[in-house]
C-alpha cells in the first residue's frame with residue numbers, strides 16, 4: 421500500500437486476532453500488530469516530557485516501549501540543538517542505526533525535536549536509513565507520521581508550526597511515579613543572543629489556567645500524582661496573552677487536595693513579577709527551591725546576551741524572594757566564556773556567586789549555536805581559557821555550597837524516594853527534599869522497597885553535593901497531611 425499520505429481516519433479501533441490471540445489496532449486501512457519502540461532523548465526536561473508524550477500517543481498504535489534497541493520495530497530520537505555534546509552524541513548514534521536497519525529492513529527510524537525542526541529535510545536527505553523527521557510543534561501528530569511511514573510514504577520531513585491561537589493539550593504520562601511534568605507554555609519570545617530555542621520552538625503560547633487546573637486535578641485523582649513540575653521555556657511569561665499569570669495558576673493549583681508539591685521551570689529573571697514573589701510566601705505547596713538562571717554576573721556580558729536585566733536587578737530579586745520565603749533555596753545556570761568575555765567580566769560572575777549564595781549551579785562553557793546572534797560576535801577566547809575559567813568557577817562555587825549545606829547536619833528533612841544508589845559498594849536509597857537537595861540513606865530493612873515512599877531522614881552528613889541521612893520515619897507512598905514545616909530543606 422504505497423503513498424497513502426496523511427491518514428484519513430483519526431480514530432483507532434482494535435480487535436483480537438483469532439489465530440494469534442494478539443490485539444491488533446486498525447487505523448485508516450492499516451493493521452498494527454503489537455510492535456516495540458526504542459527512543460533516545462537528548463537535552464532538557466521539555467524534551468523528556470515530549471518523549472513521554474510521544475510514547476503515550478504510540479500506545480494507541482499498539483507500540484510498547486523497549487529499552488533494547490535490537491528488538492525495536494521503531495527507533496526514535498528526540499534531539500537537542502542547545503548543547504554541543506548532545507548534538508555530537510545524536511549524530512554519532514544516528515549514524516550507528518544504519519547497522520540496525522541492515523539487520524532489519526522493516527525497521528522504521530524517525531528523528532524529532534529541535535534539530536529536526538531546523539534541519540529535518542537535510543537530515544532525511546543525508547541519512548539513507550532515516551525514514552522521517554518531525555519538528556517540535558507536531559509531536560501530537562506522531563501517530564499520523566508513523567502511519568504515513570507504514571503506509572509507504574518514503575522519507576519525509578514535517579516541521580510545520582501549529583498556527584492555532586490556543587495551546588490546548590492534556591498531560592500524558594506513561595510511568596508509575598507520583599511525579600509529573602505539566603507543560604503550561606510553549607515557545608519563547610525572548611531571543612537571548614546565544615539561544616536557538618525561539619527558532620526551534622516558535623512563539624510563546626500558554627494553556628488556559630482553567631484547563632491546567634483541571635488537568636492537574638485529574639492527574640492527582642486518577643493517576644496518583646503528588647508532585648508536579650510546571651514546564652515551559654520561559655514559564656514566568658505564562659498566561660500573558662490570556663490576561664493570566666503563573667502566580668494566578670500556582671494559587672489555584674495550591675488548592676488541589678492530594679497534590680503535595682508544586683515546582684516550576686525554567687524561569688527568566690526579567691519576567692519574575694512581584695505577584696509571583698508574593699506567591700512564594702503564600703502558596704503552601706510551592707517548593708522551597710527556585711532555579712533562576714542568571715548566566716553571568718557582568719552587566720556588559722548580560723547586555724551582549726540580550727538578557728534584559730542587570731546583576732543588580734537579579735540580586736534584588738533574590739533578596740525579595742528570600743524576604744517572601746526565608747526558607748527559599750536558589751540555584752542558577754552560568755555560561756562561562758561568552759564571546760570576548762574579559763577576566764574582569766568573569767570575575768564579576770564570581771562576585772555574584774558570593775552575593776547570591778546559590779545552593780547549586782549548572783555551569784557550562786559557551787558554545788556557538790549556528791543561526792544565533794552570538795555566533796556572529798567577535799570572539800578571541802580560546803578553548804583553554806574557557807575550560808580554565810569553568811574549572812575555577814566550579815571549585816569556587818563548591819566552597820560556597822559546602823558552607824551553605826554544613827548546617828543541615830542534625831536536621832530532619834522529608835524526602836520523596838526516587839531511586840537506589842550504590843555508594844562504595846553499599847546499597848542505599850536516595851530522594852530529593854522539598855528544596856531539591858539529594859539525600860542518600862541506608863534502609864533499615866534491606867529487602868524493603870522504598871521507591872516513591874515519603875520518608876523523614878535525620879541528616880548525618882552534608883557535603884557540597886549531597887547529604888547522607890538516617891531513616892527516622894517511613895510514611896509510605898502517601899502522606900496524610902501536608903506538613904513541610906518540619907522539613908524545609
Ligand code: SF4
Pocket residue numbers: 608609610611612615616617618653654688
Ligand atoms: S529565555 Fe532566552 S535562553 Fe531561555 S529559551 Fe528563551 S531565548 Fe532561550
